[in-house]
Amino acid sequence: MRQLQVHIDNNSGFCFGVIYAIQMAEDILEEQGYLYCLGDIVHNDEEVERLQHKGLRIINYDTLATLRDESVLIRAHGEPPSTYQMAMENNLRLIDASCPVVLKLQNRIKTSFDKKEQIFIYGKHGHAEVLGLLGQTSGEAVVFENLEELLRHELPENITLYSQTTKSTDSFYRIKGELEGRGYAVNANDTICRQVSNRDKELRNFALRFDKIIFVSGTKSSNGRVLYQVCKDTNPNTFFVSKVEELQPDWFTAGESVGICGATSTPMWLMEEVRNALSAF
Structure with a gap:
């Protein structure tokens, strides 16, 4: 044991x-x-x-x-x-x-589209939320996943910038700052869910408290990938699992402290199963 x-x-x-x-x-x-x-x-x-x-x-x-x-x-x-x-x-x-946060974002994008603004959405291609956002613009908005991809487009002088609700707040404002530094006028709409973005700081504090971190998330979760990276950057001894069977006993040594955390799409019952399995090692 x-x-x-x-x-x-x-x-x-x-x-x-x-x-x-x-x-x-x-x-x-x-x-x-x-x-x-x-x-x-x-x-x-x-x-x-x-x-x-x-x-x-x-x-x-x-x-x-x-x-x-x-x-x-x-x-x-x-x-x-x-x-x-x-x-x-x-x-x-x-x-x-x-x-409700997504519905509010959809309405804001529809309003911008009706005003003929040129809309750019920071988000993941093909993500369910992003498809719903694109639909508010009849598919005319530009979706991009990072600054490099955005800069490959021929950009207008005036950019209306939105974000998928689960993206990183820091990344969003870095993109805004880079565009403004290049001379573009940016109407930046910070539509990131604070219940998600606030977890960045919470997770950093949590990850520092333990020898090892087990991050539990579905492999399809965009939010999960972002928050896992937050943990990994804070505590390199962070491991990603999507189910209990993926836990490896040789990740741990006797008496270590282990923190379990997860994405906004991770059920508490699954994290509890992971805890029970670790307690039995």
């Missing part, structure tokens, strides 16, 4: 948007035994699998187009206008669990 001292970060786990979506799904599953969900309800395979056992049916846009007279959950990431149009045409009842 290695007798590890194991602690879970109380600030980790689902953000309020994910909690709202999952609670809504569970309530309906309890009532009717099944529910369609457009895309993974959360970017965590373990949580998705748990809900599928309760009757959640994950579908894509092709399947959505074939459904009639059914209920479909819209997850926290939000959807473009085309999804709502399809739902009307197919007599689908949309159970909208879009995160």
Whole structure:
């Protein structure tokens, strides 16, 4: 026995948007035994699998187009206008669990688009939230993942800058500063969720307290990758796992302190499983 001292970060786990979506799904599953969900309800395979056992049916846009007279959950990431149009045409009842922070961002982007502003969105190509944001501009906004990619575009003198809600605040303002330093006028809209961005500082403080850090996250989570890197930069002895089976006993020596933390899409029950497994090493 290695007798590890194991602690879970109380600030980790689902953000309020994910909690709202999952609670809504569970309530309906309890009532009717099944529910369609457009895309993974959360970017965590373990949580998705748990809900599928309760009757959640994950579908894509092709399947959505074939459904009639059914209920479909819209997850926290939000959807473009085309999804709502399809739902009307197919007599689908949309159970909208879009995160309020995302909905506010969609509305702001739509307002900018209606004003004919040239919109650039700092975000991940193909991400569900970003697709919903692009939909507010009829696909005309430019999405970029880093400054290098942005500078490959022919940029206008006046740039309206937005961000996916889960991106790094520091990176967003670095991009803004670099553009202004190159002479561009930047209308920067900081639309990053503070419940996410505040975790940067919280995680740095948490990661410094332990010999080793286990960061628990789904491999599809953009937020997870960002926060894992925060931990890794702060404490090089940080390990990424998506499930308990990925833990390796040889990562640890006897008596070490181990901190467990995770993304906004990581369920607390999964971090507790990781804690129990480490305690048994």
